[in-house]
Amino acid sequence: MEIGRAGESDIQIRWSDGKIVIYPARFLRLACPCAVCVDETTGRRILVVASVPPDVRPLAIEPVGRYAISIRWSDGHSTGIYTWEWLYQLAGELPKQETQPPEK
Numbered sequence: 001m002e003i004g005r006a007g008e009s010d011i012q013i014r015w016s017d018g019k020i021v022i023y024p025a026r027f028l029r030l031a032c033p034c035a036v037c038v039d040e041t042t043g044r045r046i047l048v049v050a051s052v053p054p055d056v057r058p059l060a061i062e063p064v065g066r067y068a069i070s071i072r073w074s075d076g077h078s079t080g081i082y083t084w085e086w087l088y089q090l091a092g093e094l095p096k097q098e099t100q101p102p103e104k
């Protein structure tokens with residue numbers, strides 16, 4: 001997989017099957033699966049949506065082993081680990097206009 005930026009703040013991933021997916025920054029921030037944002041016992045999202053700035057963006061994207069990335073966000077949040085598998089599944093939940101067909 002190749003990870004990069006799309007526009008000023010969004011994240012673009014080119015998957016090994018050729019699919020290119022653009023993840024809007026705030027969407028990805030709100031979907032953060034870490035223990036601060038999601039209750040580990042109940043799986044319920046405890047992140048307060050209003051606490052995330054509308055213009056939140058990734059400051060740094062770091063690989064975590066071979067299976068995941070971590071993102072340091074402009075709102076100071078950096079504990080989220082986004083596995084590739086999870087990101088791939090998340091692509092199916094994006095609004096339609098955010099996904100693009102593979103480049104020919």
Ligand SMILES: [Zn+2]
Nearest residue numbers: 032034037080
């Ligand atoms: Zn989080």
